[in-house]
Amino acid sequence: MGAVPVSVRIPGSLLPSDGRFGCGPSKVRPAALFGLAGTGRAYMGTSHRQAGVRSVVASIRTGLGDLFGLPDGYEVVLGVGGSSAFWDAAAFCLVEQRSQHLSFGEFGAKFAAVVSSAPFVSAEVIESPPGTHGALEGRAGVDLYAHPHNETSTGVAMAPARPSGADADALMCVDGTSAAGGLRLDASAVDVYYFAPQKGFASDGGLWLALCSPRAVARLERVKASGRWVPPSLDLSLALENSRLDQTNNTPALATLFLLDDQLRWMLGHGGLEWAASRCDASAEALYGWAESSSYAAPFVAKPDDRSHVVGTVDLDEAVPYTEVCRVLRDNGIVDIEPYRKLGRNQLRVGMFPAVEPADVAALTACIDYVVERL
Numbered sequence: 001m002g003a004v005p006v007s008v009r010i011p012g013s014l015l016p017s018d019g020r021f022g023c024g025p026s027k028v029r030p031a032a033l034f035g036l037a038g039t040g041r042a043y044m045g046t047s048h049r050q051a052g053v054r055s056v057v058a059s060i061r062t063g064l065g066d067l068f069g070l071p072d073g074y075e076v077v078l079g080v081g082g083s084s085a086f087w088d089a090a091a092f093c094l095v096e097q098r099s100q101h102l103s104f105g106e107f108g109a110k111f112a113a114v115v116s117s118a119p120f121v122s123a124e125v126i127e128s129p130p131g132t133h134g135a136l137e138g139r140a141g142v143d144l145y146a147h148p149h150n151e152t153s154t155g156v157a158m159a160p161a162r163p164s165g166a167d168a169d170a171l172m173c174v175d176g177t178s179a180a181g182g183l184r185l186d187a188s189a190v191d192v193y194y195f196a197p198q199k200g201f202a203s204d205g206g207l208w209l210a211l212c213s214p215r216a217v218a219r220l221e222r223v224k225a226s227g228r229w230v231p232p233s234l235d236l237s238l239a240l241e242n243s244r245l246d247q248t249n250n251t252p253a254l255a256t257l258f259l260l261d262d263q264l265r266w267m268l269g270h271g272g273l274e275w276a277a278s279r280c281d282a283s284a285e286a287l288y289g290w291a292e293s294s295s296y297a298a299p300f301v302a303k304p305d306d307r308s309h310v311v312g313t314v315d316l317d318e319a320v321p322y323t324e325v326c327r328v329l330r331d332n333g334i335v336d337i338e339p340y341r342k343l344g345r346n347q348l349r350v351g352m353f354p355a356v357e358p359a360d361v362a363a364l365t366a367c368i369d370y371v372v373e374r375l
Helices: 030-037 051-068 083-093 106-117 214-225 236-243 254-270 273-293 322-331 358-374
Strands: 075-080 098-103 122-127 144-148 171-175 192-195 207-212 297-299 311-316 347-351
Touching: 030 254, 051 075, 051 207, 051 254, 075 083, 075 236, 083 106, 083 192, 083 207, 083 214, 083 236, 098 106, 106 122, 106 144, 106 171, 171 214, 207 214, 207 254, 214 236, 254 273, 273 297, 273 311, 273 358, 322 347, 322 358, 347 358
Parallel strands: 098 122, 098 144, 144 171, 171 192
Antiparallel strands: 075 207, 192 207, 297 311, 311 347
16 A cells, blocks of 8 residues: 555645746736626627727737837737747748757747748757756858747746847847746847746736847748748738737637736836846745755756746755645645656746745745655
8 A cells, every 4th residue: 555645734824825836827816817807798708809809909019018118110919829839930930941949948949849840941959958058159041049038847047149140130039938027138139029928927828929020020021922831820920910900810818818918017017027027036036045055955957047037946855755745735725836747857846927926935935844844
């Protein structure tokens, strides 16, 4: 017979105010949910081609421009599907001949795989072990450079920067899926910054958004004019055309749009991206500070400058199985801190997005200690 699971009841005084620490879908603020419910019959179940929903899309596009301080000429484009759909769209519409990708986790690897398998373009992939990141290498003939701003699977962050030696018209295409809204960004350093709203923007899935420079817009228009066939659902020129009308080409999830807009208003109302990133800084300080001083835990990412402030990964001693720790925490209402499934490590992965209270991250570490002492 197997061992009987240990039951541990954590004192209420130690528990966080909200036990959701997932890395996507992430914590949604209760106030946003109440706001959505409060719309009654005036929003949900109405046409996305009419003013009621289009006004929300317009608010999102304006809000993202304000949050990221977009330079003149940049446009906010959105479409149905998440980041996975955008990888397909980028392969069709943004890569002309050859791209270069940094692969240092699941998300970067997936985009690289999409382009590598496309028969009409080619890709160069620079891989580095999980927990680290490589560097882009400027090469003649590479027309798009790509890497994650934050690798959701490993907790490695990398600030976007154009590689020296790159062709003048090469695009920088950066995956901000788990970084957007929580990590600082110089928008002028990227041509395409794409993300989904179910992480830093405390919404739900089913949507992609992209901040596009004038060069990126010119690229997708040029590829379209070249005669390359593109599935309409992945056609970024159609997405751009509809975004300019404050709508999506296909029917979006209205709740996702509402929650995204509510989160944007909340961020902007408190000080914008710097305020949001500072909250994530405080959460990261609590998590990594605890791990560094722990006798049984340690930050997975060795270099402090590479440690993400939105997705924290912490290795546990083999004598402390994450499965048991997570089981007991879940019994106490603390959920979704299991490691990324394909990484296969005995570790915890903690979402520290702007909606998560830094004090709750500190409370989480105290709860982990309490549980481990009793296991």
